[in-house]
Amino acid sequence: xxxxxxxxxxxxxxxxxxxxFAGDSGDGMQLVxxxxxxxxxxxxxxxxxxxxxxxxxxxxxxxxxxxxGFQINFASRHVYTPGDRVDxxxxxNPAALKVNLGELVxxxxxIVNSDEFTEPNLRKALYDHNPLETGELDRFQVYKxxxxxxxxxxxxxxxxxxxxxxxxxxxYALGLAYWLFDRPLEPTxxxxxxxxxxxxAVARANSLALQAGYAYAExxxxxxxxxxxxxxxxxxxxxxxxxxxxxxxxxLVTAAQLAGKPLFYGSYPITPASEILHDLASYKSLDVRVFxxxxxxxxxxxVVGAAFAGAIAATGTSGPGMALKxxxxxxxxxxxxxxxxxxxxxxxxxTGLPTKTEQADxxxxxxxxxGECPVPVVAAQSPADCFWTAIEAVRIAIKYMTPVxxxxxxxxxxxxxAWRIPDLSELTPIEIRHATDPETxxxxxxxxRGARPWAIPGTPGLHHRIGGLEKExxxxxxxxxxxxxxxxxxxxxxxxxxxxxxxxxxxxxxSPSGQLLLVSWGGTFGAVRTAVQQARExxxxxxxxxxxxxxxxxxxxxxxxxxxxxxxxxxxxxxxxQLLLRARYLVDAMGLHKVQGRPFTVAEIRDQINxxxxxxx
Amino acid sequence: xxxxxxxxxxxxxxxxxxxxxxxxxxGCGDHSILVxxxxxxxxxxxTQHDTVFVSGIGCSSRFPYYMNTYGFHGIHGRAPAxxxxxxxxxxxxxxxxxTGDGDALSIGGNHFLHTVRRNVGLKIILFNNRIYGLTxxxxxxxxxxxxxxxxxxxxxxxxPIHPISVxxxxxxxxxxxxxxxxxxxxxxxxxxxxxxxGTAFLEVYQNCQVYNPNAxxxxxDRETRLDHVVYLxxxxxxxxxxRKDKGIRVRNDALEVVDLAKVxxxxxxxxxxxxxxxxxxxxxxxxxxxxxxxxxxxxRAIEKPTYEELMxxxxxxxxxxxxxxxxxxxxxxxxxxxVD
Numbered sequence: 001x002x003x004x005x006x007x008x009x010x011x012x013x014x015x016x017x018x019x020x021f022a023g024d025s026g027d028g029m030q031l032v033x034x035x036x037x038x039x040x041x042x043x044x045x046x047x048x049x050x051x052x053x054x055x056x057x058x059x060x061x062x063x064x065x066x067x068x069g070f071q072i073n074f075a076s077r078h079v080y081t082p083g084d085r086v087d088x089x090x091x092x093n094p095a096a097l098k099v100n101l102g103e104l105v106x107x108x109x110x111i112v113n114s115d116e117f118t119e120p121n122l123r124k125a126l127y128d129h130n131p132l133e134t135g136e137l138d139r140f141q142v143y144k145x146x147x148x149x150x151x152x153x154x155x156x157x158x159x160x161x162x163x164x165x166x167x168x169x170x171x172y173a174l175g176l177a178y179w180l181f182d183r184p185l186e187p188t189x190x191x192x193x194x195x196x197x198x199x200x201a202v203a204r205a206n207s208l209a210l211q212a213g214y215a216y217a218e219x220x221x222x223x224x225x226x227x228x229x230x231x232x233x234x235x236x237x238x239x240x241x242x243x244x245x246x247x248x249x250x251x252l253v254t255a256a257q258l259a260g261k262p263l264f265y266g267s268y269p270i271t272p273a274s275e276i277l278h279d280l281a282s283y284k285s286l287d288v289r290v291f292x293x294x295x296x297x298x299x300x301x302x303v304v305g306a307a308f309a310g311a312i313a314a315t316g317t318s319g320p321g322m323a324l325k326x327x328x329x330x331x332x333x334x335x336x337x338x339x340x341x342x343x344x345x346x347x348x349x350x351t352g353l354p355t356k357t358e359q360a361d362x363x364x365x366x367x368x369x370x371g372e373c374p375v376p377v378v379a380a381q382s383p384a385d386c387f388w389t390a391i392e393a394v395r396i397a398i399k400y401m402t403p404v405x406x407x408x409x410x411x412x413x414x415x416x417x418a419w420r421i422p423d424l425s426e427l428t429p430i431e432i433r434h435a436t437d438p439e440t441x442x443x444x445x446x447x448x449r450g451a452r453p454w455a456i457p458g459t460p461g462l463h464h465r466i467g468g469l470e471k472e473x474x475x476x477x478x479x480x481x482x483x484x485x486x487x488x489x490x491x492x493x494x495x496x497x498x499x500x501x502x503x504x505x506x507x508x509x510x511s512p513s514g515q516l517l518l519v520s521w522g523g524t525f526g527a528v529r530t531a532v533q534q535a536r537e538x539x540x541x542x543x544x545x546x547x548x549x550x551x552x553x554x555x556x557x558x559x560x561x562x563x564x565x566x567x568x569x570x571x572x573x574x575x576x577x578q579l580l581l582r583a584r585y586l587v588d589a590m591g592l593h594k595v596q597g598r599p600f601t602v603a604e605i606r607d608q609i610n611x612x613x614x615x616x617x
Numbered sequence: 618x619x620x621x622x623x624x625x626x627x628x629x630x631x632x633x634x635x636x637x638x639x640x641x642x643x644g645c646g647d648h649s650i651l652v653x654x655x656x657x658x659x660x661x662x663x664t665q666h667d668t669v670f671v672s673g674i675g676c677s678s679r680f681p682y683y684m685n686t687y688g689f690h691g692i693h694g695r696a697p698a699x700x701x702x703x704x705x706x707x708x709x710x711x712x713x714x715x716t717g718d719g720d721a722l723s724i725g726g727n728h729f730l731h732t733v734r735r736n737v738g739l740k741i742i743l744f745n746n747r748i749y750g751l752t753x754x755x756x757x758x759x760x761x762x763x764x765x766x767x768x769x770x771x772x773x774x775x776x777p778i779h780p781i782s783v784x785x786x787x788x789x790x791x792x793x794x795x796x797x798x799x800x801x802x803x804x805x806x807x808x809x810x811x812x813x814x815g816t817a818f819l820e821v822y823q824n825c826q827v828y829n830p831n832a833x834x835x836x837x838d839r840e841t842r843l844d845h846v847v848y849l850x851x852x853x854x855x856x857x858x859x860r861k862d863k864g865i866r867v868r869n870d871a872l873e874v875v876d877l878a879k880v881x882x883x884x885x886x887x888x889x890x891x892x893x894x895x896x897x898x899x900x901x902x903x904x905x906x907x908x909x910x911x912x913x914x915x916x917r918a919i920e921k922p923t924y925e926e927l928m929x930x931x932x933x934x935x936x937x938x939x940x941x942x943x944x945x946x947x948x949x950x951x952x953x954x955x956v957d
Binding site: 038041042044187191231234235236237238239240241250253254257262264266283284285286287288289291293294295297298299301302303304305306307308309310311313327328330331335420421422424456457458459460461462463464465466467468469477478 | 635637664665666667668669671672674681682684685686687688689690691692695697698699700701702703704705706707709710727728730731928931932934935936943944945947948949950951952953954955956957
C-alpha cells in the first residue's frame with residue numbers, strides 16, 4: 001500500500017475547521033463523510049459530525065430533494081457541535097450547490113464537480129443559468145474540478161464498466177479534501193481494502209480514485225495552500241467515533257452486562273431510531289434478545305412482559321411510535337416494572353419530518369399518558385453521551401422499579417463524536433435484588449425509596465398476579481377502594497419524585513448568579529455551551545445550566561433559576577421546558593425556539609444573548 | 618395472596634385456585650373452563666411457579682386472578698405481545714394467554730396474527746361468546762351478521778370472522794375447538810395443548826348467559842347436539858349424528874354432508890391433523906351450522922421450531938462464532954485511536 005505523498009505546498013495552521021460533502025443521494029456522500037471523520041479522529045482531532053439526508057430512499061436524481069450532505073467539524077480543542085457553517089464545501093452537482101451554498105462561510109473554499117454542471121443537470125436543480133459562469137460565486141474561493149472525467153481516467157485500467165467507474169468519484173472528492181486538510185490516506189485505503197476486498201477491481205478503483213484526487217490537488221497550480229489542524233488535547237485513552245444510536249445500543253447492552261442479565265429489546269423499525277435495533281440485533285454473543293415486533297404497541301407490551309420475567313427490557317422509537325407506546329408505558333407504571341423507552345425525537349406532529357431533528361416530545365414523555373402516570377425522563381446531551389444516559393436510565397429503572405424514558409433526537413442519533421472507550425473497571429455494576437422469600441413477600445410492599453419488590457416467574461412460592469387495574473397497597477390485590485386509590489396515586493408520584501435523590505445537583509457553567517442564565521436540555525447542549533463559552537470569553541455575564549433529568553428535576557434547580565435576572569430556555573420546540581419551569585418554579589423564563597428540523601447554530605444563540613444583554617461585547 | 622408451596626409434585630386442582638372471589642356471572646361458561654384447566658394443570662404436573670397466565674381485557678381476561686400461578690392481567694388486545702416478552706425472557710416458563718373474541722380478534726387482531734405466524738410457544742385460549750360482555754353487550758367481531766345488540770339495534774352489518782380460519786390463515790401449528798359444556802372433551806383438548814411445543818390455539822364456544830344466551834344452543838342441546846357437531850379424531854373418517862349415520866366427503870371440490878345409508882364410509886374425509894398443507898384444516902374451519910355440523914377437537918397439530926428456540930439458537934451460535942461474549946470487543950469494534 002502506498003503511503004500518503006509528501007506535499008511541497010505551504011501549510012496554514014488552524015485550530016478548527018468544518019467541511020461539508022454534498023451530492024446526490026446515490027453519490028456516496030455519507031460514506032466519504034464517515035471516512036473523513038474517522039481519519040480526522042485517527043490523527044487526533046476532536047470531531048463532531050452531522051449527516052443530512054432525504055427521507056426518500058432515492059429521490060429523483062439530480063434534484064434538490066435528492067441532495068445528501070455530511071458535515072464534519074474537527075479541531076485541536078474540544079468541539080461540541082458540527083459547526084454552524086463550513087469552511088469548505090464539496091459539491092458533486094448543481095442541486096448540491098443550490099441546497100448547500102448557504103452553509104459556506106464568506107470566502108470559504110468551494111470545490112465543484114464541474115463535469116456535472118450540464119444543461120439538463122442545471123435544469124433539474126432549478127437553475128436557469130450556470131452559476132459557475134456568472135461570477136455570483138466570486139465571494140468564495142471556487143475550484144472547478146472535472147471530478148467525473150478525472151475519476152474515469154484514473155480508474156480506466158481496472159476494467160470496471162463506465163457506470164461502476166463513475167461511482168468512484170466520491171473517493172476522488174475525498175482525496176481532494178484530504179490534500180486540502182493534510183489528512184493521511186492510509187486509514188481510508190485500509191478501509192477500502194477491508195470493505196471491497198472481495199471485489200478487487202472495485203477496491204483498486206476506489207483506492208486509485210482517492211489517490212488521484214490527492215495528486216490532482218497537489219499538482220493543481222490554483223491550489224496554493226493547505227490547512228492543518230493539530231491533534232486535540234483529549235483525555236488519554238482509546239477512542240472511537242460513535243453516533244448517538246450506536247452509543248444508545250452499546251449503553252443498553254453494557255447495562256444488561258453490568259446487571260448480569262439478558263437484554264430484551266423489543267422494537268418496530270422507525271426513522272431515526274432503527275439503527276439501535278440493527279446494532280442490537282447483531283450482538284448475539286452477549287445474550288441480546290431482539291424482538292422485531294409487529295407494531296410499536298406490541299414492542300412496548302413485549303418489553304413489559306420481558307421485564308416481568310426478569311430481563312433488562314428496553315425499546316426504542318421516535319415520536320409517532322412513542323404515541324402508540326404510551327398505553328403500555330402506562331401499564332409498566334401501574335405494574336411498577338423496570339424498563340427503558342428511548343425516544344429518538346424527530347420533527348412532528350404526525351409523520352412530520354422523519355429524518356430531521358426536533359425536541360417537541362418532552363411533554364409527550366412527561367405528560368403523555370392517561371391518569372396520573374409519572375415516569376422519570378432523562379435526556380442525552382451528545383452522541384456519545386447516549387451511552388452513559390442509557391446505562392443511567394437502566395440503573396434508575398431497576399432501583400425504582402419504574403419505566404424510564406430516555407430522550408435522544410435525530411441530531412444526536414445520526415451525528416457522531418469521539419468517544420473515549422471506558423475500561424470495564426470504570427463501570428459500576430448494576431445491583432439487582434430479586435425477591436426470593438415467600439415468608440415476607442408482598443407484591444406491593446415498598447422499600448424506603450418507594451420501590452416494590454421484583455419477583456420473577458419461576459421463583460418458587462412467590463407466584464402472584466399483577467395487572468393494569470388499581471392495586472391494593474402492600475398486597476397488590478385488585479382494589480377499587482377510594483382511599484386506596486388516592487394513596488397509590490400518591491405513592492407512585494412520590495416514588496418518581498424520589499429519583500431526585502439519586503441525581504446530582506444541577507451544575508452551572510459560568511457564575512452561579514448574574515444577569516442571564518441559559519437553560520437547555522438534550523441535543524441543544526453543544527450549541528448552547530459553545531455560545532455561552534464564547535460570550536463569556538467576550539466578557540458577557542451569562543451562564544449555562546444544561547438539564548439532564550427532566551423529570552424529576554434536580555432539587556437545587558429552583559434556587560439556581562432565581563439567582564439570575566433573566567432566564568432563557570433554548571429548545572427545539574415552542575417552549576415545552578419553558579412552560580414546565582415557569583409552572584414549577586414561578587420564574588419568568590423566556591424562550592428561544594427553533595423548529596426547522598435543524599439544530600441551533602451557535603450564532604443564533606449568541607444573537608439572542610446579545611439582544612438580552614444589550615449587545616455589549 | 619401467594620401460597621407458599623414448594624413441593625411441585627402432587628399438586629391438586631385446588632392448589633391452582635386463588636383466594637380471590639370468582640366474579641363471573643352465574644351460568645357463565647368461563648367457570649367451566651377455569652375448573653377444567655385447574656384439573657388439567659394438576660394432572661399434567663405443572664407447577665405454580667413455572668406457570669404464567671397472561672390476559673388482556675374483557676370478562677375472560679379476569680382469568681389470571683383466579684389461577685394460583687404467576688399472572689399478568691394486561692391491556693386490551695396486547696396479551697400475546699406481553700406473553701411473547703415473557704417467553705423470550707425465560708423460555709422455560711409455561712405461558713398461557715387467556716383472551717376473548719373482542720380482545721384477540723378486534724383490538725388485538727394484529728398481535729394474534731403475528732404471534733401465531735412466529736409460532737411462539739404460548740398456549741392461547743380464546744373464549745368466544747360472540748359478544749362484548751364486560752362493556753355490557755355490543756356486537757363483537759365474531760357476532761353473526763344481523764345480530765341485534767345495543768350498538769347494532771338494526772342488526773350488525775359487519776360480517777363475522779372465524780377464529781380458527783384466521784389462525785390457520787396465519788399458519789398456526791396447533792388449532793383446536795371445544796365447547797364449555799362438554800367438560801371431558803375440553804379437558805382432552807387442554808391436555809393436547811400442553812403437549813404442543815409451538816403456539817397452541819384453542820377456541821372455546823363459551824356461553825354468555827346475560828348478553829348472548831343460547832348462541833351455541835345448536836351445539837349444547839342434549840337432544841340434538843350430536844347432529845350439529847362433528848368430533849375430529851386423527852386418522853378417522855368424519856362421521857357424526859346421534860345415530861352416527863352421517864359423514865363428510867369432498868365432492869366437486871367442496872365439502873358436503875352425506876347420508877351413510879347411501880354413501881360408503883370409504884368416501885369420507887379422513888381427518889389428518891398432521892397434514893403439512895393446511896387447506897383441509899381451513900375447509901373444516903369453514904364448516905358452519907346449520908349447513909354443516911361444526912367440528913370440535915384438534916384441527917391441526919404440526920411440528921415446527923418455536924420462535925424462542927430459534928432465538929436462543931441464534932444466541933448460542935453467535936456465542937460460538939464470536940467467542941465468549943465480551944463487551945470490550947464490542948467497544949473496540951471499528952476504527953479506534955489512542956490519545957496519550
